[in-house]
Amino acid sequence: MPDAVREALSRQMINHRGPEFAELIASVTRRLKPYFQTSNDLFLLTASGTGALEAAVVNTLSPGDRVLSISIGVFGDRFAEIARAYGADVVSAGFEPGRAADPNVVARLIESSGPFKAVLVTHNETSTGVTNDLASIAEVVRRTEALLLVDAISSVGSIEFKADAWGCDVVLTGSQKGWMVPPGLAMVTVGARAWEAHRTATMPRFYWDFAKCRSYLERGQTPATPAVSVLFAFDAALDLMEREGMASIFARHRRCAERVRQGVKRLGLDLFADEAHASDTVTAVKVPEDMDVSRLLKVLREDGVVLAGGQGAQSGKIFRIGHLGWIDDADVDEILAALTRALPLARRVSAKG
Amino acid sequence: MPDAVREALSRQMINHRGPEFAELIASVTRRLKPYFQTSNDLFLLTASGTGALEAAVVNTLSPGDRVLSISIGVFGDRFAEIARAYGADVVSAGFEPGRAADPNVVARLIESSGPFKAVLVTHNETSTGVTNDLASIAEVVRRTEALLLVDAISSVGSIEFKADAWGCDVVLTGSQKGWMVPPGLAMVTVGARAWEAHRTATMPRFYWDFAKCRSYLERGQTPATPAVSVLFAFDAALDLMEREGMASIFARHRRCAERVRQGVKRLGLDLFADEAHASDTVTAVKVPEDMDVSRLLKVLREDGVVLAGGQGAQSGKIFRIGHLGWIDDADVDEILAALTRALPLARRVSAKG
Numbered sequence: 001m002p003d004a005v006r007e008a009l010s011r012q013m014i015n016h017r018g019p020e021f022a023e024l025i026a027s028v029t030r031r032l033k034p035y036f037q038t039s040n041d042l043f044l045l046t047a048s049g050t051g052a053l054e055a056a057v058v059n060t061l062s063p064g065d066r067v068l069s070i071s072i073g074v075f076g077d078r079f080a081e082i083a084r085a086y087g088a089d090v091v092s093a094g095f096e097p098g099r100a101a102d103p104n105v106v107a108r109l110i111e112s113s114g115p116f117k118a119v120l121v122t123h124n125e126t127s128t129g130v131t132n133d134l135a136s137i138a139e140v141v142r143r144t145e146a147l148l149l150v151d152a153i154s155s156v157g158s159i160e161f162k163a164d165a166w167g168c169d170v171v172l173t174g175s176q177k178g179w180m181v182p183p184g185l186a187m188v189t190v191g192a193r194a195w196e197a198h199r200t201a202t203m204p205r206f207y208w209d210f211a212k213c214r215s216y217l218e219r220g221q222t223p224a225t226p227a228v229s230v231l232f233a234f235d236a237a238l239d240l241m242e243r244e245g246m247a248s249i250f251a252r253h254r255r256c257a258e259r260v261r262q263g264v265k266r267l268g269l270d271l272f273a274d275e276a277h278a279s280d281t282v283t284a285v286k287v288p289e290d291m292d293v294s295r296l297l298k299v300l301r302e303d304g305v306v307l308a309g310g311q312g313a314q315s316g317k318i319f320r321i322g323h324l325g326w327i328d329d330a331d332v333d334e335i336l337a338a339l340t341r342a343l344p345l346a347r348r349v350s351a352k353g
Numbered sequence: 354m355p356d357a358v359r360e361a362l363s364r365q366m367i368n369h370r371g372p373e374f375a376e377l378i379a380s381v382t383r384r385l386k387p388y389f390q391t392s393n394d395l396f397l398l399t400a401s402g403t404g405a406l407e408a409a410v411v412n413t414l415s416p417g418d419r420v421l422s423i424s425i426g427v428f429g430d431r432f433a434e435i436a437r438a439y440g441a442d443v444v445s446a447g448f449e450p451g452r453a454a455d456p457n458v459v460a461r462l463i464e465s466s467g468p469f470k471a472v473l474v475t476h477n478e479t480s481t482g483v484t485n486d487l488a489s490i491a492e493v494v495r496r497t498e499a500l501l502l503v504d505a506i507s508s509v510g511s512i513e514f515k516a517d518a519w520g521c522d523v524v525l526t527g528s529q530k531g532w533m534v535p536p537g538l539a540m541v542t543v544g545a546r547a548w549e550a551h552r553t554a555t556m557p558r559f560y561w562d563f564a565k566c567r568s569y570l571e572r573g574q575t576p577a578t579p580a581v582s583v584l585f586a587f588d589a590a591l592d593l594m595e596r597e598g599m600a601s602i603f604a605r606h607r608r609c610a611e612r613v614r615q616g617v618k619r620l621g622l623d624l625f626a627d628e629a630h631a632s633d634t635v636t637a638v639k640v641p642e643d644m645d646v647s648r649l650l651k652v653l654r655e656d657g658v659v660l661a662g663g664q665g666a667q668s669g670k671i672f673r674i675g676h677l678g679w680i681d682d683a684d685v686d687e688i689l690a691a692l693t694r695a696l697p698l699a700r701r702v703s704a705k706g
Binding site: 009010011012019046048050054082085086087174176182203204205206223225228230233301 | 354359360362363364365366367368369370371372399400401402403404407434435438439440527529535536537556557558559560576577578579580581582583586654659661
């Protein structure tokens with residue numbers, strides 16, 4: 001987090017039912033919308049991104065509703081699992097790990113197994129470092145009546161997102177990703193078709209209820225006590241982001257991601273993700289046969305570089321380099337240098353010596 | 354918030370799946386338990402207190418379960434509303450606003466309308482400034498098989514709470530109350546009987562699931578990304594609280610509350626709450642006939658003192674003085690002095706001049 005954001009975090013508490021807070025939430029809400037390219041409602045929930053996934057589901061669906069889950073990894077699976085927990089009838093479209101969802105496969109699935117009340121999709125799958133071609137997927141979904149609910153947790157704010165042009169009905173993300181802000185807030189946009197679905201959706205809800213969010217926001221408030229300090233941080237981070245400009249932010253993410261990918265390959269490592277859909281916010285790297293990945297991560301951590309291992313089915317098979325938010329070429333070079341130092345130390349010693 | 358807490362808030366972000374975080378959450382969890390006087394499990398949820406109310410309900414109950422709601426105000430009503438939203442069959446025991454729940458009435462209700470799967474009760478009702486006699490209510494509930502789910506949002510940490518001695522099955526609170534920490538985290542304790550209920554409870558849950566909390570906590574993690582900065586603040590605040598000592602904290606809250614009540618009465622104002630059950634964390638004051646309460650709050654705010662109006666049915670009829678967390682005699686005197694200055698300015702001018 002940049003200094004200005006950390007400073008904002010330490011601001012003295014204010015009354016979340018007072019005029020100062022009303023100004024704060026109005027400003028953050030208004031200034032967030034351009035990153036979603038939306039004129040829809042936007043709400044801040046005190047929760048992590050997973051809470052917003054749950055909010056998207058329970059506000060628009062009823063038990064028994066048929067839902068298509070387009071999952072390309074752990075976070076896509078989580079979205080589907082939430083819908084199932086609330087009684088949705090979920091059809092899963094799975095794809096090979098490391099690959100993006102194929103819009104043609106989605107189209108065929110909708111034709112063969114539809115109609116669906118909603119389609120759940122992850123824009124950028126953090127667990128595999130793959131960005132789905134959301135524009136094409138959305139185009140397929142928009143030929144039907146299905147709602148399009150989008151997990152954009154690790155994309156919005158860092159890479160281009162066109163909620164309205166693509167026709168996304170609900171889009172959600174979290175404060176801790178590209179925004180250079182600590183975790184604690186989730187943001188969700190709600191369009192007209194989602195509101196229409198909300199009217200008749202019967203999944204139980206209270207904390208996540210969009211209607212409550214809307215009526216409180218009209219008064220400059222949130223239904224429950226919000227994570228005020230994180231909101232302070234957001235306000236400061238949006239200042240920085242506006243100064244840099246959206247186009248520059250996206251270009252910087254593209255450039256850093258390319259630098260990571262090229263650097264990793266130069267080290268003789270293989271990328272996990274299909275390069276045509278490699279994410280500009282996180283890069284997954286295959287763990288070579290002779291490498292002890294937990295040792296690699298430990299050595300890196302001691303060297304001041306925190307990378308992540310694989311999740312779920314990819315545990316032990318990949319490691320992941322996050323490159324979103326407050327990052328630039330020099331940070332990438334630092335990561336690559338640390339990786340260069342760490343790799344020889346993490347090779348498994350053969351049993352024979 | 355004290356300086357040490359604000360400083361902790363501004364700490365640089367850490368990986369919430371790493372060893373430093375594991376140490377942090379273990380420390381905060383362990384050090385929170387004494388304030389609940391419990392050896393039960395304790396989980397931190399990234400949410401406000403309302404989210405924890407929802408968690409208490411959905412983890413222990415099934416749709417159709419008969420539930421007794423002991424409500425003495427807005428927050429008690431909210432607890433019941435959440436249970437209803439998830440399909441519980443809620444019987445409401447209401448009491449006169451400003452009074453505590455009568456344990457004898459509760460006993461009779463249980464006898465006449467029971468058995469109940471759970472009893473929902475607010476320890477300290479922030480909307481009316483009343484503290485329920487939870488020991489006596491718990492004693493009545495403990496004669497039955499009913500679970501006791503306790504909203505302790507504005508009590509634990511500031512006034513004495515004996516979760517295990519009283520036999521509370523689930524107790525929940527929020528970071529923004531007595532802990533001198535910003536909002537963003539809720540804490541919930543879960544006892545053996547609640548775990549037993551969890552096994553068969555069928556209300557849908559994902560984000561709030563206690564079983565996920567438990568299995569992640571064993572690895573020093575939370576299921577979803579936690580509000581890390583608020584946790585930093587908590588760690589620092591617990592240092593301060595331990596230095597002061599639990600008994601001293603409670604004594605200070607009692608002393609400040611008494612000072613508020615006496616001061617308010619000296620100003621010729623009437624207390625709203627039955628004095629036998631007046632809260633040591635928030636005082637509700639009746640608005641005199643000739644007073645414009647929104648003007649009063651505005652004048653006070655301009656004078657640097659933020660008080661709250663009435664909520665729900667008490668809107669316009671009371672105003673409330675919070676006195677919990679980082680507060681001492683001098684702060685109380687400042688509030689009373691500001692009130693002394695503001696009162697004459699907030700009297701309604703008679704239409705006749």
